Each structure stands twice: as structure tokens, then as C-alpha cells.
Amino acid sequence: MADTESVDTHDTSNEAGEDPLQDLTDEQLFQLVEDTIRANEVLATETHMFEKYLERVEPKDMGGVTPGTGATPSQSSQDLVRRVDRKRSKSRSSNIDKSLRLSAEQKCDIAQREIEELREEIDKLKEESENVLDLYKAIMEEADLRLAETKKESYEFDRDIMKGSDKSNQGKVVAEKIVRYFEDRLRSRDTLIEKLRLKNSTLKVQKKKLHLQLKQLRIENQQYLEKIDERNQDLLRLKQMTGSTTQVLNSYKKKLSTLTMESERLKSEITSRNDLLTRIDSETTVVEEERAKAERRNKKLRQQLADYRVPEVMEYVSEKADLYELQKKVKSWERKVDIAEMALRTHRKTWQQLKTSHQKANQYFMMEAH
Template identity: 40%
Template structure:
């Protein structure tokens, strides 16, 4: 409320009711104006977001430029327009967020105002409209205003107590900070002594670690020598293994060759055995003819050979006689024919 209870001193009940009604009308008008301003702002933002941006350069700017230069300028213009549109979108989004926050705050405030108006109309205006209850309405109005002032005083007292509590808490923290600073000077000496002792302990540990490191270096050198020896031995073993693998491959090839030859010999042996069995079978089935038949056949063969030789001589003589017909007489020729 914009007027305190002291403002109503010396006024009649009708004047007080009239002032209360004016106050209510002013509050409603202010709320309505706020709503209209909010709607108008939203409409302007939507219209501005949908409007097209104008070109910043005229067509006469491109006179006397090559095609490549015009393309480059057009690309720059396009990039600038995209950047401007993006900035406008960001600004619009930010403005919308701010307006949404304002609208939410206004809605909360308007809810409180509506509640206060409804309470005021329920408790005061309804009573004022009744002529008989004008005195009661004025008393209720005064009580209402006094209650609001009392609530404001309570809020003020609450904030004052909270402020005093925060001041006391601040003093307490400052005092603790000063005590810590004072104790810090005392603790520095103790801390320095502790650090000195700790330093000596760490130096002893460092000496021990250095000795251990020296011993580890010696062990490392010995290990490196052993490792090199093992590597050399491994290399020799690998070479021997390679040589053995070559020998094994050669022996394997020789063995395969021997196996092939053995297979061939086995085949030849099988063929020889088969031939031997066939010959044995032929020999077992063979039967010799009788002796007299053999002698007679041999004599017949001898006679045939003699006859062949005789006929061969006769044929030779006949050929000679035909070759020399004039050398012999008629008696000779007739004898030969006989």
C-alpha cells in the first residue's frame, strides 16, 4: 500500500472508502499497463526476428569489378549477413529469456496482488457497498492497514535481527582470524624447528637412498654384463639352430628321395615277382613231346632243309641258263629240261 494509516486521520468514512477505491483502480490500471507493455515488446521482437535484413551496399558499388572480385564481395556480404543474423538471434534469445524472467516475476507479483485485492474486496469493499456497514468497513480498513504495517514492521525487525546476527558472525570470524594470525607467529618457530628436524631426517634418508642407488648401479652393471653374455650365447645358439634346421631340411629332402626310389623299386620288384610267377606257371604247365616223335620231326626237318637246298641250286642253275641261252647246244638244253 502506498499510503499509511496516518494519511486517513481527519477524514470521514466516505472519503476513506473513496480513497481506497481509487487506490484499487490505480493498482488495476498499473497492472494492465504492464501487461500491455509486455505483449507489445513480445510482438516487436517477433516482428524484428521475422523481418529481412537489407543489403548494405548498392549495385553501383560493383561497377568496374571482375567476376572473381564480385564473387568474393558477395561471399563476404553473405558471411557478414550470417554473422549479423546469428548475433540478432542470440540477442533475441537473451531478450526473450530476460522477458520470460520478468514475466515470471510479474506473474508472482500479480498473484500476490490478486490475492491482496480479493482479500481487500472480500473484507472491505463488500462491507463498504452496504450502507449500514460503513462504520464497520472503516474499522476493517483501518485494521487491514494496521495489519499490513505490522507485517512490514515484523519484516523490518526480522531483517534487522538477521543483519545483527550476520554482523556478530562477521566479528566472530574476524576475531578468529586475528587469533589465528597471532598463533601463527608462535607456530612459525615450532614449525621451523619441526622442519629442521624433518630436514635432517630426510637428509639421512637421502644418504641411505644414495647408497642404495650406488649399490643398484653396481648390480645393474653386473646384470648388463650377464645379459650381454646371454645375448651372445643366444645368438650362437640361434646360428647353430639355423644350421641344424638346414641340415634337417637337406636330410628330409634326401629321405623323401630315398622313399621315392624305394617306392619305384618296390613297384619294379612287384612287376618282377608277377613275371616270375607267370613264368613259373608257364613252366609248370609245359609238357615235353615223346622222343621218337622228336627224332622223326628232326629227320623230317633235315630232309626238308636238304630239299630246300637242292631246289635252291636248281633255281640258280635255271637262272644262269636263262641268262646265257646261246652258249649251250640243243642237247644240253634238252638235258637240262629233263
């Protein structure tokens, strides 16, 4: 089919005003012609098979006439092929061309049915030829028996009548002897006919029994064929179910792989967040200790400030200078405490977010597992 598609492509390009054949060498043109011939042979074979298929599958109860047309199956198939050819000649578009072609599955189905039909015809012809051969063999055996019997009777007649008469009566044939001879032959023939009649009746009874057995065997064979067809249908349905199940399994495997990668990423992120939380806890502990020290020192300084008494001028100046320094240090420590509290609030917020994301991840894994 690839060759036919390539030929159709060249035809389309020629209709579009392009001539790709000018760029081809003689060897390429020869190869193109060979491929086109092979493709045409394949198409002719497929068309012939399709015509035979149409002739066989069209309704036979209409007397070989397609309903509403008055044409025979072969004419209708030819009309169908001509209609297809006319459609192809009217339009060379790829969509219409694809719609007119049979799919690979349809071609396989038609080929399989043609093979089965050919096998049935071959079996039928083989059976008919065997019947004809058996008939000819029976005729030949009967002719041989009749010939042997005729020779035997001629010999016995010549021995008993002709030669005996020559010796006793000088060549004259005795009429009584001849009559007696033929009467004996007729009686033996009647006896043989009676035996053959009885044997024939016995064979007819056996033949009737064999026909009944053959009919029963055909019925059983038909039942077995129907069972085989049912088993084949079940097998085909199971194969389809297996295919769909395999597709679903592959999709679930792909989803599982994606979820596994996501789980690994979340585990690594949780590990990094836990490390971050550990560092934040240690830093928070250090900041809490420093804040406690600063509060104790600040309390001590405030107590000293409360217990302050008015000193001398120089002492006041010195103490005032120390006070300024202490106030600067207090403000510095207060700023540090504020910064530490802000950092603590930030770390606590981050810790709450991590706990929330961890709980959501656990819920997501539990839902996927169910």
C-alpha cells in the first residue's frame, strides 16, 4: 500500500502544477514504474478478491438480484467498483482517497473469509472427486466381474456342450442338453439374484444406519463448530479485555512512577525542612538564653537606677556618662531582643507551615494508597 500512496502523491503533485519526475534519473524512473506495476498488481488482486467477496455476501434469497436495483451480484459489484473509480477520478484529495480504501483489518477479514471459502470448495471438490473415483472403481470392478463370468460361462459351455456333443453325436448339438444347461444357469442366476437382493437389502439397511450416523455426526460437528466459534469469540473478547487491562495497568504504572518521584521529592524536602527546623530550634534556644540574660541585666540596671542617689557634681557627671552608656547598651539589647523575637515569630510561622504541608502530604499519600 505504500507504493500506491507514493503513486497517489505523484498524481496530486502533477495536478497541482508541479512535475517531480523531471528531477528523477532513468534508474529512478524505471524503479518508479516497477513499483507502480507491482502496486497495480496488488490492487488488481485485492479488487478481484473484493468482487468475489461481494458476490458471495450479497442476499441470495432475492434470486441473485440486488434489492431495488434489478442487477445481479456481479453487476452490482462491478457497479460499485465503477462508482469507486468515478469517485477517485473526480477527486484526488487524500481524505476521500482514504475513505474509499479498505482498512488493514477489513482486508484481513476478507482474505480470511476467502481462504475459508477456498478451503470449503477444495474439500467439496475433493469429496466429489473421491465419489466419482469410487463410482468408476465400482464400474471397473463390475466390468471385470462380468468379463470373468462371461469367459467362465463361455469356457464351461464350450467344454460341456460343444465338445461333449462333438464326441458323442458327431458334431450335432443335443437340444435337451442345451436347454438343461440354460435352465441350470437360470436357476443359479436366480439364486444369485436372490442372494444379491438380500445382500442389497442388508446393505441398504446398513447404508441407512450409516446415513443416520453421518447425520448425527454432522449435527455434532455443527455443534462443535458452534462451540468452537463461541470459544473463539470468548478468546477474542478476553484478548480485547487483556489489551484494555494492559493499557490501564500501564497508565497506573506510569502514575505510580510519577507519584513515587513526587514522594521522593517530598521526602527530601521534608528532610531539608526538618534540618531547617532543628537549626531554627537551636538558634531559638540560643536567642532565648540571650534574651533571658539581657532581661536579667536590664532588670539589674533598672534596680540600680531606682536605687540611685544624688552624687557630687563630678560624680554626677561621671555617673551620667555611665548612664548614657548603659542606656545605649540597653537600647542595643532591646533592639537585639526585638530582632530575636521577630526571628522567633518567623521560625514559628515557618514551623507551622512545615507541619501543615507535612500533614497534607501524609493525607495525599493515604488517599493514593486507598
